[in-house]
Amino acid sequence: MEQIFIRKARLSDMDALLQFEQGVITAERPFDATLKNGLIHYYDLHQLLTAQHIRLLVAQCGDELIGSGYARIETAKPYLQHQRYAYLGFMYVLPAYRGKGVNKMIIDALKEWSGAQGITELRLELYNENEPAIKAYEKAGFSRHMIEMRMGL
Template sequence: MNDIQVRPARPDELQVLWEFEQGIILAERPFDKTLLPGHFHYYDLAKMIENEETEVVVAVQGDKLIGSGHARIMEAKPFNQFERYAFLGFMYVVPEMRGKGVNRLIIDALVQWAKNRGLEEIRLHVYSDNAPAIAAYEKVGFKKILTEMRLDLD
């Protein structure tokens, strides 16, 4: 793992980042039948890379991008004990590098980014049936706090 670096993403890497995004969408489709069919985007990655309130990072091995993640500063609800927090997303690791600690390196970098901005809370969303993702997040210290539910009226 010493040869893997995590650094901010660059605009010239958008093509690979869009491929990572489609990998996330493909992985999440089985968990959410409400996702649109075909090609779509979760994120405006170009704007996120330029936004000071968002950090998009990539994991790099040699000259190859092998993973990504982002943190964005969000305003807390008026009833929370904190005013702002970091929300994580765009978490992706190429299949051949999964299980090798890349996700932890990405999260560690995003946690440090949040701490450097004085934030004390980090949150993320994960599908409740996505056991591997839940296990990966729990492994680095995340705890479940809420389950979102839906009812299909068709």
């Protein structure tokens, strides 16, 4: 297998990023009955690529993009110990490359970028029933924190 490396995403990566977005949505549909049917979009990819407070990374193996993830600097609630944190999202790895440490490579690079921005807290959201993802993020050093609840009316 060719070497995998992580780099900042570029506008020229848009086609792959759109495919990754649909991969994220497909993976999450079984956990969320509130998602609309048909084609939907989660992300403003242009903003993820161009905003100064966001770092969108891709994993590349040879000429193929195989994964993605971003860190977005957010303002924390005033009662928390930290003033800002980095929210991680758009974490995706092509199925053929899962279990090879690609997600960890992306997280490590996002941690490095976030730390260079003075950030001391990382956060992300997962569906409560997505145990494989929860276990993977716990293995990467994250811990369970809160559960969001909802009720349809």
